[in-house]
Amino acid sequence: MPLDKAATKQKFVDEFSVLVEELREILVQYKMPQEAIDWYTRSLNYNTPGGKLNRGLSVVDTYCILKGVDLETIPADEYKKVALLGWCIELLQAFFLVSDDMMDASKTRRDQPCWYLVPGVDNIAINDSFMLEGAIYVLLKKHFRQDSYYVDLLDLFHEVTFQTELGQLLDLITSDEEHVDLDKYTLEKHSFIVRFKTAYYSFYLPVALAMFMVGINDDADLDQVRDVLIPLGEYFQVQDDFLDCFGTPEQIGKIGTDIKDNKCSWVVNQALLKATPEQRQLLDTNYGQKSDECEQKCKDLFVSMGIEQIYTEYEEKIVGELKAKIEKIDESRGLKKDVLTSFLGKVYKRSK
Incomplete structure (x- = not known):
């Protein structure tokens, strides 16, 4: 059993x-x-x-x-x-x-x-x-x-560590808590931060290590899993950003702090895309402030702008794209679609 x-x-x-x-x-x-x-x-x-x-x-x-x-x-x-x-x-x-x-x-x-x-x-x-x-x-x-794959393990850890540090660098210089500047934020910058800071070491690294150990080391196979796991890791972080704002502490096991910490989150980037001049002024005044009142004003604005619906549509779109990519995986050299399906299953619709 x-x-x-x-x-x-x-x-x-x-x-x-x-x-x-x-x-x-x-x-x-x-x-x-x-x-x-x-x-x-x-x-x-x-x-x-x-x-x-x-x-x-x-x-x-x-x-x-x-x-x-x-x-x-x-x-x-x-x-x-x-x-x-x-x-x-x-x-x-x-x-x-x-x-x-x-x-x-x-x-x-x-x-x-x-x-x-x-x-x-x-x-x-x-x-x-x-x-x-x-x-x-x-x-x-x-x-x-x-082992024949020893150097592959060393290369992989060194590469992924540097990638993560690049993501951390961009996060730190973008989300300066002392100088809030929402003009620095874009969805493209958010995507780079989360892919490099989170997706490589949290999603790609575990799978690539196991692949090397079982002898699946063809660049084509590594590319196949990377092409799924990096956008999956980005989806995971977008989900995390959403839950930080809209989830309850009981649900996610912590108190969300992205608004107070001036984080370049997916939520605020979506709001910036569609904000009227008045809404932008509200964000400029209240986002990144260490105040419960300012935080609540931002949350109320996000609700009124329909960010929850935008997230639901994003989630269904990205999951559909990932499923289509997984379906096209070439298993002829030993790679198995189940590896990627398993990861997607752990992330889709998670609430914590």
Whole structure:
């Protein structure tokens, strides 16, 4: 009987303690003082395993689909390597989040204080974020150096990391909380930000890693999945922007802050496209202000402009286009449409 979702996640989580022990042992071999080893261990445990783990689990799910096997039938040593690739993405995510929280002056992450706000951490978190990223390459070398696809893994992680940082750069210089300027916003700029900041590492990276491990490495196949997963990742972020504004805290598990944070979100870009001079004045005055009243004025305006209906039409259009792309996938070299259908199924009509 196949493992259920909770058991699949627990099996994946169980691998993390092994990974931490391996990294600890490497520091021991370097003769690092115990206080430094303990600090790094604490950083790994605080920042890496606390989220939904969707990116890491997607490597495992994709691998199973491509191999045509159930999770519990994968040999233990094989599963450990697949899970390790998943945890490498989670380490990459941890690296991004620790640094991003400092750049955004965020207060909480995953229902706990951001790492840099933990007493005694402060700016040491900058170096800690580098060490979270560094762990990826230490682990890849230890476990994959003898594999023919080792260099492919290195290239992929380096490329996707740089792409994500490009997206972060454009996001930071566009959404300056100190100087609100809605003239900087366009849907084209929003598209670039979300594709580079989110789609590459959250959607393309997990699938490409699993493909390399099963031996599907033809550029044509990588192009096929990229052509679906990058616009799918953009759709996911548009959905996130919409839920940030129109979803409830109970529904999405957090309080939406895009309006107060002056984010170049899909919602405000849609409003800017159709705003009258009076509506634009209202946005210029209230968007990006740290005020509940200003935020509510923006939300009321978005409702009156019919942004919810625009989103519904967008969602149906993009999903139709993605389904058509998936249908045309060439499976002759081992790629399977089910990989992409599975991703779409997780995103379509999600409410949190």
